[in-house]
Amino acid sequence: MSAQQGGQHLSLQAIEEEPATTDPLVLSAHPPADLTLREGVRRLRAEPLPEDGISSTLARVDIPSGTANTRNARAASRHRLFARLSVCAAALLVIAGLQGARWVERDPDVQVLRQVLPAVNAFDTWTRSEISPDAGRMARDAFKRIETTIGKIGSSELDVWKYLLYRNRNSLSRISAGLRQDFAWPRGRAESMDSGQASVIQDLASLLALRAEVRLLESRPKEALADALQLLAMGDHVARNAGAMGHIVGEMIVARGRSVAWRTVQTVDRKSAAAAAATLSQLVNGRVTLGSSLRQEMLSGQDRLLAFVRKDGWRSQMTSSFGLRPRPYFVTKVGLLQQYTDSMIRQIADAESYPAVRSNGAKPAWLDPEAQVFVQPYDGMIVADAESRAKTRILMTEFALRAYLLEHGAYPRALRDLAPKYLGRVPRDPFRPQEPLIYSRVARGYEIRSVGPDGAEQGLSGVQNVRASISDQDGSTLLGMVGDIVSGVDGK
Numbered sequence: 001m002s003a004q005q006g007g008q009h010l011s012l013q014a015i016e017e018e019p020a021t022t023d024p025l026v027l028s029a030h031p032p033a034d035l036t037l038r039e040g041v042r043r044l045r046a047e048p049l050p051e052d053g054i055s056s057t058l059a060r061v062d063i064p065s066g067t068a069n070t071r072n073a074r075a076a077s078r079h080r081l082f083a084r085l086s087v088c089a090a091a092l093l094v095i096a097g098l099q100g101a102r103w104v105e106r107d108p109d110v111q112v113l114r115q116v117l118p119a120v121n122a123f124d125t126w127t128r129s130e131i132s133p134d135a136g137r138m139a140r141d142a143f144k145r146i147e148t149t150i151g152k153i154g155s156s157e158l159d160v161w162k163y164l165l166y167r168n169r170n171s172l173s174r175i176s177a178g179l180r181q182d183f184a185w186p187r188g189r190a191e192s193m194d195s196g197q198a199s200v201i202q203d204l205a206s207l208l209a210l211r212a213e214v215r216l217l218e219s220r221p222k223e224a225l226a227d228a229l230q231l232l233a234m235g236d237h238v239a240r241n242a243g244a245m246g247h248i249v250g251e252m253i254v255a256r257g258r259s260v261a262w263r264t265v266q267t268v269d270r271k272s273a274a275a276a277a278a279t280l281s282q283l284v285n286g287r288v289t290l291g292s293s294l295r296q297e298m299l300s301g302q303d304r305l306l307a308f309v310r311k312d313g314w315r316s317q318m319t320s321s322f323g324l325r326p327r328p329y330f331v332t333k334v335g336l337l338q339q340y341t342d343s344m345i346r347q348i349a350d351a352e353s354y355p356a357v358r359s360n361g362a363k364p365a366w367l368d369p370e371a372q373v374f375v376q377p378y379d380g381m382i383v384a385d386a387e388s389r390a391k392t393r394i395l396m397t398e399f400a401l402r403a404y405l406l407e408h409g410a411y412p413r414a415l416r417d418l419a420p421k422y423l424g425r426v427p428r429d430p431f432r433p434q435e436p437l438i439y440s441r442v443a444r445g446y447e448i449r450s451v452g453p454d455g456a457e458q459g460l461s462g463v464q465n466v467r468a469s470i471s472d473q474d475g476s477t478l479l480g481m482v483g484d485i486v487s488g489v490d491g492k
Contacts, residue, residue, distance in 0.1 A: 122178035122237060123185055127197045129171035129204050136203025138164055139210040146213055153217055165211050175208055179233055185242035185296075198249050205234055205253040212260040221267040224260055229279050231257025232392070239288040243297035244381065247290060251388050258395055265398050266489060270406035273399045274422060280396035281424055287392075290385040291352040294378060298344040305340055305374055309333040318370060331370050339371035351382050355431055355455060383453050386430040387485065390437075390450035393427040394487050397437060397448055411446050415439045431455055438484075447488035457484060 142161050146153065165172070212227035232254050239250030261276070268276070308314055315331070367375060397415065400422035405411055412418060415426045415436055426436045429450045438449045438457060451457050 120181050122181040122183040125174055125178040126204055127200045129174050131171050131203050132167050135168055136206050139206035142210050161214055168207050183237045183240045185246045209256045221264040222272050225264040228257045228260035236283055243300045247293035265402055270403050273402040277399040291348045294348045336371055339367055340374050343375045347378050354382050389430040390485050394448055397427055445489040449484045449486040452484050
């Protein structure tokens with residue numbers, strides 16, 4: 001657009017850029033109309049109007065605007081920046097992919113602590129015992145026969161058992177030697193704590209238990225009690241420096257020893273009863289905790305887990321062997337090891353604080369499916385451990401009560417009367433750690449009980465009489481069971 005005045009052709013841009021003047025000569029050269037147009041352009045540029053409005057208006061008056069050009073330049077700059085960022089992002093993705101693959105497959109670089117085995121180890125002493133073939137099976141068959149026989153055992157059967165014991169007398173002598181040595185179940189010789197060697201130890205314990213049973217049948221309670229206490233010591237010994245398998249084997253041996261000892265309580269003399277109470281008190285105070293055994297189990301599990309993930313093709317083996325969906329980018333070696341360790345630490349805490357912490361036996365929901373393959377819940381074992389401790393404390397208290405009776409002619413009015421002469425302190429109930437075992441006088445006898453896993457005294461309803469069966473196998477008291485663990489004598 002242009003302006004015409006007095007035959008003169010002026011550009012509006014020139015009009016705008018020309019400085020304002022009041023010189024008469026200049027005014028005569030530029031009529032007032034041009035001055036008015038110039039002033040209007042200046043005011044237009046000073047207006048706070050939107051960019052689009054300014055550009056449109058200036059375009060109509062033939063005044064070039066740099067706004068549209070600036071917008072185009074900015075758009076081009078943004079496109080160039082986006083292209084550069086896209087290239088950088090693609091490069092970062094490639095680098096991240098390579099690093100991610102290394103991260104997924106990186107080795108945990110962990111060295112699990114190894115046991116320092118004692119030079120003379122009771123494990124080796126017992127597992128190298130030359131037990132005759134089928135000795136363990138024959139001993140267990142004898143237990144079933146004794147338990148189910150109402151009348152007396154025939155002399156022919158008794159002779160067979162005595163001959164079996166005679167043939168294995170050298171192996172039985174190894175038990176005493178092993179109890180004088182440290183015990184350590186070697187981790188790493190085989191997985192699952194070597195069940196074959198565990199069977200040898202169980203067979204040896206079964207022979208000792210059979211000898212105790214034979215001595216009971218021959219009315220030799222004092223010698224039978226000595227064998228029973230040796231079984232209790234052996235069971236505690238086996239659980240030392242061992243994992244879950246060793247703890248289970250140890251508790252089975254302890255249960256067999258208790259079953260014999262209970263049948264001698266009312267027949268031994270005062271001196272033997274007091275000595276038995278003192279021996280059991282030492283075993284109770286120095287007993288291996290389940291938490292300690294689970295720590296050893298955690299170390300063994302870490303060993304096995306690391307050996308598994310360090311094999312070629314461990315992912316495909318996991319999916320094929322356990323039926324898991326492959327998740328190659330979500331399962332790492334470090335993650336598996338960390339989740340297994342965290343789960344075991346929580347279960348160790350549960351074992352050490354039971355019954356304050358009671359879980360339901362299910363695997364933790366926060367575990368990945370792959371980690372659940374390696375995690376074993378130990379809730380049932382935690383309850384069985386508390387049951388075993390309750391039974392041993394009841395047995396210990398009964399021997400102390402027997403010694404008190406033979407010295408004073410009557411049972412005490414309360415358990416506190418047994419301390420400190422017969423017991424160092426009043427035994428507490430493992431299912432209610434802040435409370436002692438429940439003791440009451442019944443006619444001329446007594447009754448002693450633990451409240452059991454439900455933590456509540458049930459009186460005479462739903463009780464488990466620990467002296468009703470020769471087997472006395474722990475684990476019969478399950479999580480959620482209602483009823484007490486009870487023993488006693490009527491005194492008639």
